[in-house]
Amino acid sequence: MSADLAPIQSTSTMQLQLRRFRQNRLAMISVVVLALVTALCFFGPYAFPFTGEDADFDVISAPAEFKWPHLLGTDDFGRDLLVRVFEGGQVSLTIGFLGALVAGGIGVLYGAVAGYVGGRTEGLMMRLVEVLYGFPYVILVILLSLLFGGGTMALFAAIVFTLWLTPAVIVRAQAQSLAQREFVQAARAGGMTGPAIVLQHVVPNCLSSVIVYGSLLVPEVILSESFLSFLGIGIKEPQASWGNLIQAGTAAMDSDPRLLLLPGGLLAVVLLCLNFIADGLRDAFDPNDR
Amino acid sequence: MLRFIGKRLWHGGLTLAALVTLTFFVMRLAPGGPFSRNRKISPEVQANIEAAFHLDEPLWMQFGRFVWGVVRLDLGPSTRHRDYSVNDLIASGLPYSLTIGFWAIIIAAMVGVSLGLASALRRNSATDYLAGTVGVVGIAIPIFVIGPVLQAVFAVRLDWLPVGGANDGWRSLILPVIVLALPNIAYISRLTRTSTIETLRENYIRTARAKGIGWRRTLWRHTLTGALLPVIAYLGPATAAIITGSILIETIFAVPGIGRHFVDAALNRDYPLVMGITLLYGAILILFNIATDVVRATLDPRIRNER
Secondary structure: OHHHOOOOOOOOHHHHHHHHHHHOHHHHHHHHHHHHHHHHHHHHHHHOOOOOOOOOOOOOOOOOOOOOOOOOOEOOOOOEHHHHHHHHHHHHHHHHHHHHHHHHHHHHHHHHHHHHHOHHHHHHHHHHHHHHHOOOHHHHHHHHHHHOOOOHHHHHHHHHHHHOHHHHHHHHHHHHHHHOOHHHHHHHHOOOOHHHHHHHHHHHHHHHHHHHHHHHHHHHHHHHHHHHHHHOOOOOOOOOOHHHHHHHHHHOOOOOOHHHHHHHHHHHHHHHHHHHHHHHHHHHHOHHHO | OHHHHHHHHHHHHHHHHHHHHHHHHHHHHOOOOOOOOOOOOOHHHHHHHHHHOOOOOOHHHHHHHHHHHHHOOOOOEOOOOOOOEHHHHHHHHHHHHHHHHHHHHHHHHHHHHHHHHHHHHOOOOHHHHHHHHHHHHHHHOOHHHHHHHHHHHHHHHOOOOOOOOOOOOOHHHHHHHHHHHHHHHHHHHHHHHHHHHHHHOOHHHHHHHHOOOOHHHHHHHHHHHHHOHHHHHOHHHHHHHHHHHHHHHHHHOOOOOHHHHHHHHHHOOOHHHHHHHHHHHHHHHHHHHHHHHHHHHHHOHHHHOOO
16 A cells, blocks of 8 residues: 555745745756857867967968958967967866855855854854954955965965855855754763864754855856956966966957957856856745845 | 944954965965066075065065054055055056046945836836846856947947046046946846845835825835845945956956056065055055945834944
């Protein structure tokens, strides 16, 4: 008898949230577009017989005529523009997602520990965050990337170091109230250690706000990367990134707008998608917030 | 209230001191020095130059010298711009940066609040969609993409406005101010829209209407004071955004302000100039943060009594 009983259809909160997200057409289109751009950036260059750093001196500053192999022409070193934009995209997207992940991870752990421990330690930990918050972001990020000696890793470290603050603040507030909840008290009474409680009870319960905020962090990291590369502090030639491609394009703006519009346009599309996805996630996870 | 302001000022001072100390030591620890790029200098000359700028002293002495300089409001000579003191450079650049930043904030606040208010009061109207588009575009398209594009269209192709520099009076301000204001317009209009919609749902608005207070009066006297609180709270972050943006704007439009000076100084390890501009930016940002807190506290007693 009991064997034919259909399993009770239950939907977890997560499934509900996912369903709500899927119903958001703008967000879903953004996911598709973002996936397409990412795939193009990472697999596109394999379709061409050269890399973005190979200079072809026979076709310097070739216009965009959609002729194989330089579909969108070349820059003033004879390097293929399309491949360079793809390779720049690899750098920008990797830094964006990895940076958001690392900065988010550090922030979440820091905030969870501070909120759970409470007392004097929490006061000290949050005072540090407050002081760092009072610093002008540009100054900090420029100085740090100089300190780490310039280049991609320095840029990454500088961005992560400046962007973990907001997730820390958000998670601390939640961890503080979670620490008082019965199930956490029960875990403590059951002999669970502090670190285990933080990792297994506090962090998972903050997850939805972390996901929502983390999705906003990605465009922020990408913007910081291209901003610094644009100023000549981040990723340096000949390695391409959207920031330094835009910078090179700006210099040639009135003679050849395509050098600016291609990387700039792609950057804008990615930022747009990421913002729509973040909006969609917020609506899905937190329907009261509208 | 005075105690509140005093406490904020004290914390702000501590933050500024921490910022300046950190900047000082990070600059010195970063590889390279102000004169390490000069080629073909004999060691004696190099040593002489470094002695002239006190770079041969131990770090703590240099730091003491810097702090003493700040106390006397003398930020020392620039190592890159020969014959100029940091005070001169800041005094010549600051007016440009301040003018552009000031107008950008004013325009962002006025346009942003009106757009947000209009779209909150007429939801799903054409205005609402316009504001939504402006909000999305302003946030997604970075300054360093929209800036050069507008420059190419309005200055190079159409020749309506100067390409850059600061020699044409107010006309050379138009493009930089608009580009700098754009992301903030986007942010402020989104903020105003959400908080106005939220405030309109509050019980005290319904009570006010039920008491027979007219719609217009409820809007101005009751809704706006509540709805603008988050917008005022954004004034602090907006100042930070304007500082970041002004560095880009001054690079794109070749404005002789202090933002571009900062990047050049950091890249060339011009220690005194970096310290001077950091001190100035830090002080401006911290003061605006305090001003924001004070205004919010006057409008909202809950914040005042928080701590």
